[in-house]
Each structure stands twice: as structure tokens, then as C-alpha cells.
Amino acid sequence: MHSTTFATALGEFALVWTDRGIRRVFLPGGEPAEVQERLAKLGAEPGTPDRATAAVLDQIEDYADGQQIDFSATRLDLEGVPDFHRQCYAILLTIGWGATSTYGDIARQLGDVGLSRAVGQAMGANPIPLIIPCHRVLAAGGKAGGFSAPGGTSTKRTMLALEGVSLGAPPGQMQFVF
Template sequence: MRITLFDTELGAFGIGWTDAGIARLQLPGLDEAALLTRLARDGAVAGQPGAAVADVIAQVKAYAAGKVVDFSPVALDLGGVAAFHRRAYALLLQTGWGETTTYGALARQLGDVGLSRAVGQAMGANPIPLIIPCHRVLACNGKPGGFSAPGGAEAKLRMLALEGVAAGAHPGQLAFGFQDLERG
């Protein structure tokens, strides 16, 4: 795997890729040394992005600048990722910009609402956050729930705000222009 760092309006990101596609994305919030340490695990080495990876970097920069970006066509390398997690990520990739879903809704789509915790674990283990938009998965009450990236739930809220989503709104309400009922 090859890796590189790049700056955006949100801060420094890190990206890792193989010939098959994007394998890692590290969100901002760490200093450069910590960012490189997280990316370079498992023998990853610094590399120069080719055209496809450079395009993904440009898309991430556009996202960080507040532009609507659809990452669903990005080639991903999920080798070594558990089958259940890959299934959860495949469903999540259908949740577009400014949309949210819940852990329970994904669990139901995977066959059993009892899988909600397993969905949460899959989101926490997501090696490619933002591109696999785990920040769009909310708790059943519309609250942000957890987020394993640097900055935790606050980072998740900032990402959602970039997309025009107010956490606390019930999932799906924003698509119809409803306000968060708790905030009026």
C-alpha cells in the first residue's frame, strides 16, 4: 500500500491506496507524525498518487470546501475487511450527500434490527471514513452517536453540518425540509 498526506480546508488528511483502489483515509485532527503512523501500519510506504488517486484527493478537497461530492463511484480496496462490514458499507454507500440513516435501519436492511451493535462496530472499524460515509449514520433518536475519528462526535457533527444536516433531526426529515422538532 502507498500513502500520502494532503491539506484541505478542514486540515490534513491522509490517504492509502493499492492497485485495486482506496484502502485507507485518515480524517483531520492528528499532527503529521500521528497521521503518518496511523497510515503507515502494515508496511505502507510513501507514494506518489496516480491520476485516479489524485482525483479522489481533489474530491476530498472539494468536500472540505463545502462542495457536494459523490464518492460512490470511487474504487475501494476492502481486502481483509470482514464480510459483514463490507455488506454494511455497501448499503451505506447508497446514503448520499445531506442524507442520513440509522444503525437500526442499516441493521434491518442487513436482515435483523438486532444487528445494530454489529453495524456500529463496522462503522467504528471503517478504514475509509468520508468515502464510506459512516458520519451519516445516526442513533435512532437522530443524535450523532459515536464516531471513532479524531475529534469524536464533534467531528461527525462538523461533517454533517457541511452537508446541511442538523444532528438531532430525525433521519429523513431534512429531505422534506422539516426542522428539528426539538429545536423548533
């Protein structure tokens, strides 16, 4: 397992890959020492990306620059990811740039709206955010919902805004309509 960190317009990303595909993406916002510790815990050795991995790295840089990118064809290494999570992620990969879904909608696609919380847990455990676009999943009523990446829902809002999705005023801000 190999890793690299790289700067983008959104900040420093970390990418982990194997010969099967991308295994992890760390979104910007973590302290460099913390990111290095997490990479070491995974057993990821610093490496030079092969051609396929370098192409993904370039796509992430382009995304951070505001270019419309489709990651759905990216080879992923989901070893150790539970089947239910894989099912959720397969649905996520169909949600394109600038589009959103809800936890409930994904649960319905899985056959039971009662799975909404389980869908939320799968989003929180997503090892490959951005490429598996969990930032495009909203709570009921179009609210941001949670986001487990550094910066929480602020990061989610930034990523959605980059894609042209506006969620309105941040929570806690009042809007007056006369």
C-alpha cells in the same frame, strides 16, 4: 501500498491506496507524528498518486470546501475487511450527500434490527471514512451516536453540518421551550 497527506479546508487528510483502489482514509485531527506512525504500521510508502487516486484526492478537497461530492463510484480496496462490514459499507455507499440513516435502519436492511450494535461496530472499524460515509449514520432519535475519528462526535457534526444536516444542540446543552 502508497500514501500521501494533503491539506484541506477541514485539516490534514491522509490517503492510502493500492493498485485495486483506496485502502484507507485518515480524517484530520491526528498529530502528524501519529499519522506517520500509523501509515508506517500499514506498510504504506509515501507515493505520488496516479490519475484515479489524484481524482479522489481532488474530490476530498472539494468536499472539504463544501461542494456536494458523490464518492460512491470510487474504487475501494477492502482486502481483509470482514464480509459483514462489507455488507454494511455497501449500504452506506447508497446514502448520499445530506442524507442520513440510523444503525437500526441499516440493521433492518441487513435483515435483523438486532444487528444494530454490530452495525455500530462496523462503523467504528470503517477503514475509509468519508468515502464510505459512516458519518451519515445516526443513533435512534436522530442523535449523533459515536464516531471513532479524531475529534469524535464533534468531527461527525462538522461533516454533517457541511452537508446541511443539523442535529440540534450538542449533547449536554439544554434547550428551553416556552
